[in-house]
Amino acid sequence: MRTMLSSWQMWALLSAGFAALTAVFAKVGVDNINSDYATLIRTIVILGVAALIVTATGQWQAPGAVSSRTYLFLVLSGLATGASWLCYFRALKLGDAARVAPLDKLSVVLVAVISVVFLGERLSGANWAGVGLIAAGAVLVAWRG
Structure with missing residues (x-):
């Protein structure tokens, strides 16, 4: 059990499951609400849950202990997350969840490309084939044919 809790694969699969439920x-x-307001409600819930988890596990940190670089990239990440959620909820308002979610998962393809270009990460030929299949699969599932 301890090994499972420290496995990135298990946490990634849980993330996928929760993303599907999302x-x-x-x-x-x-269905009966403005998508931006729905995003606000969702964000408030997430903020509350995260605060409870940090409090319950005693993980609060002094703000001064966090570097300005860390703050910068967390703020940028938060802005990107907010923009993503607003777009995602708008897409769900307008389209079928079974088609919106796969296109949203093109983020996997973009992460692979951006990580290689800007973070210097390396992917094997098999990894790139998987990235290509994810892209093709997302487009095929989203396609109304």
């Missing part, structure tokens, strides 16, 4: 729950949730 799409389904959000599609129903935006």
Whole structure:
């Protein structure tokens, strides 16, 4: 059990499962509400849950202990997350969850490319084939044919 809790693969699979639930729950949730307001409600819930987790696990840190570089990139990440959520909820309001979610997952392809170009990460030929299959699969699932 201890090994599972320290496995990035397990946490990534849990993330995928929760992301799937997010799409389904959000599609129903935006049915009779403005998508931007729905995003605000979701964000408040996430803020509360994160604060509870940090409090319950005693992980609060002194603000001065965090570097300005860390703050900069966390703020940029937060802005990107907010923009992503606003766009995602708008897409769910307008489209089918089964088609919106796969296109949203093109982020996997973009992460691979950006990580190689800007972070110096390396992917094997098999990894790139997987990235290509993810891109093709996302487009095929989203395509209304």
